[in-house]
Amino acid sequence: MEYSGTWKEIWTQKGAMEGTKEDIRIYDGWEKSTADMEETAAKIIKLLDIKSTDRVLEVGCGAGGLAQYMKCQYVGIDFSETLVKRCMEFFQKSAVLSEANDIPFKDQYFDKCFSWGCFLYFPDWEYTTQVIREIKRVTKQGIFIGELPKESHDSKHQLYREEQFQDLEFKTEKGWSEPYCDIRFNAIMLNK
Numbered sequence: 234m235e236y237s238g239t240w241k242e243i244w245t246q247k248g249a250m251e252g253t254k255e256d257i258r259i260y261d262g263w264e265k266s267t268a269d270m271e272e273t274a275a276k277i278i279k280l281l282d283i284k285s286t287d288r289v290l291e292v293g294c295g296a297g298g299l300a301q302y303m304k305c306q307y308v309g310i311d312f313s314e315t316l317v318k319r320c321m322e323f324f325q326k327s328a329v330l331s332e333a334n335d336i337p338f339k340d341q342y343f344d345k346c347f348s349w350g351c352f353l354y355f356p357d358w359e360y361t362t363q364v365i366r367e368i369k370r371v372t373k374q375g376i377f378i379g380e381l382p383k384e385s386h387d388s389k390h391q392l393y394r395e396e397q398f399q400d401l402e403f404k405t406e407k408g409w410s411e412p413y414c415d416i417r418f419n420a421i422m423l424n425k
């Protein structure tokens with residue numbers, strides 16, 4: 234299927250596709266990745282030490298590809314109304330329609346926050362810094378931002394440099410998933 238328009242329109246069209254939770258990799262844009270969703274979720278859980286009692290926010294939750302493996306007090310936000318509905322319908326996870334730069338939760342509501350494969354769709358660095366400010370405001374402890382692209386096949390993706398995140402006191406590491414390990418990185422802040 235061909236998608237067009239703004240990223241918000243594209244992700245809304247994706248969520249409207251006919252399908253079931255078996256199609257989760259398509260809904261969540263994992264078609265080109267060889268990574269395993271469950272393994273990726275397990276790595277995030279380990280890295281942030283997510284416990285069943287933790288309140289955890291995912292920014293850009295999509296249809297719930299990672300949410301399905303979160304055994305905690307999970308809430309996802311996403312700006313695609315259709316994907317938010319899928320996340321609730323497929324995996325019975327809490328999901329809220331929201332732009333990433335205006336998170337509708339009070340200060341320090343969450344213990345931990347993660348985002349995977351979402352920051353590349355932000356329009357510019359100013360928007361990204363607003364998102365980081367919001368994530369820091371609503372999160373008490375660890376933050377993990379995965380799949381930040383340094384290069385991309387798609388000129389519409391926002392690209393990042395590791396120094397931009399290091400300047401904001403994140404540690405950075407090489408990307409986890411082939412074929413993107415060398416051209417994507419992750420940003421981590423374990424004790425904010």
Ligand SMILES: C[S@@+](CC[C@H](N)C(=O)[O-])C[C@H]1O[C@@H](n2cnc3c(N)ncnc32)[C@H](O)[C@@H]1O
Pocket residue numbers: 240244261262263292293294295296297298299310311312313316331332333334348349350351354355
């Ligand atoms: C590649 S999908 C990843 C979904 C999920 N995190 C996963 O890994 O399975 C990216 C998601 O980010 C969402 N997204 C992109 N830009 C956003 C924004 N500005 N605010 C909220 N959600 C956004 C999209 O709607 C889409 O669901």
